[in-house]
Amino acid sequence: YSKQQDETPAWKKVNYQNVYKDIADLLEDENYDDGSYGPVFVRLAWHASGTYDKKTHTGGSGGATIRHAPESEHGANAGLDVARRRLEPLKQKYRNISYGDLYTLAGVVAVQELGGPTVQWRPGRSDLQADACTPDGRLPDAAQGADHVRDIFYRMGFDDREIAALVGAHALGRCHTYRSGFDGPWNASPTAFTNFFYTELLNNTWVPKKWDGPKQFVDKQSGAFMMLPADMAFKTDPRFRTYIELYARDQDTFFNDFSAAFAKLLELGVKFPEDAPTYRFKPLD
Ligand code: CCH
Structure with a gap:
């Protein structure tokens, strides 16, 4: 047969x-x-x-x-x-x-x-x-700044706007000391996909966390939320900051750009x- x-x-x-x-x-x-x-x-x-x-x-x-x-x-x-x-x-x-x-x-x-x-x-x-x-x-090293982040994402073929959109995923989840060494969530609703990465980054005063761990930032007011050094680069770098401000005020544009990127x-x-x-x-x- x-x-x-x-x-x-x-x-x-x-x-x-x-x-x-x-x-x-x-x-x-x-x-x-x-x-x-x-x-x-x-x-x-x-x-x-x-x-x-x-x-x-x-x-x-x-x-x-x-x-x-x-x-x-x-x-x-x-x-x-x-x-x-x-x-x-x-x-x-x-x-x-x-x-x-x-x-x-x-x-x-x-x-x-x-x-x-x-x-x-x-x-x-x-x-x-x-x-x-x-x-x-x-993959990017969270301890570094804008130049490093650009090197990593340009190697993949992304531009500044796409990079700024992608990092908005840091509205989700948290850092774990037993995984990356960093600690804490970026905002109060880590299981909701929002534009809060941008709003928190811009609206809070971020101060170095006082601890024995790797350098990271906490919000001055509550101390409950965190930013990585690489996250902070999006606030200080002028070209990234343009998009951070855009996505903080316009969630629809963030959603569209994130989806495509x-x-x-x-x-x-x-x-x-x-x-x-x-x-x-x-x-x-
Ligand atoms: Fe990220 N991210 N990420 N990230 N990330 C971490 C956690 C998450 C960097 C570093 C870290 C993107 C870009 C970057 C998520 C999505 C994306 C952690 C903590 C570090 C460190 C890990 C731990 O301890 O569990 C750096 C640096 C960059 C860019 O420069 C991009 C892009 C995305 C997706 C589009 C998500 C989601 C988490 C949370 C994971 C969890 O377990 O809660």
Whole structure:
């Protein structure tokens, strides 16, 4: 007898709307952090993608090399094993999804379900092995300033406006001393996607935190919220500051710009199949 060969590529066998729903179901957990895995999913999607180098066309989310050592062990990726473990049951359930598609889609679901803009997304990444891991040092160092931030993001192919929009994701989540060494949330609602990164940055007086840890800033009034040295650079650098002021007064423009820049980030360096459709998922009710 002749064995029928199934030639449908794996990525076509996945119902991504169902994956979206299943990721959304994994967000909430009252025992984790501020009650949501959303922020750490966004950080996973970003670190999986932000290794891209436009000159050598290496890195990016395409191969999902962030799951392999040594990349998984890079200092910047500390704590992201938590997000990968949370998503692993979905890789088992949807065997045909690639890790690259799963991690990036998790970032999209988190942004949308935490109240952010819709973000276009395409499937079709195919996973690579550990030999494709990127070298350490491709992600930004929070202890540094505007020049460093520009070096890192220009290497990926972003301009100042896109960089200023992307860092608005620091409305979400918090820093953990046992991951990065830094400590605390950026604002009072770390599980809501807002333009608060910009409003807090501009409207507060930020003073150095008095502690033994790495240099960071706290708001003078309550001491409850934080900024990284790299965050402060967006306030002091005049070209970045123009966009910080824009996004602080105009949440719609922030949402539009963030959506476009985040979609671009998740696709850096990826060679999509020609017939991969673009999705814009509806947020769930
Ligand atoms: Fe970030 N980020 N990020 N970040 N980040 C951290 C946490 C989050 C920098 C440093 C840090 C982006 C850009 C930058 C998120 C999304 C984005 C932490 C704390 C550091 C340090 C990690 C910890 O301790 O858990 C620096 C430096 C830059 C740029 O210069 C961009 C771009 C994005 C997404 C678009 C999110 C979300 C978090 C919170 C994670 C959590 O677990 O709550």
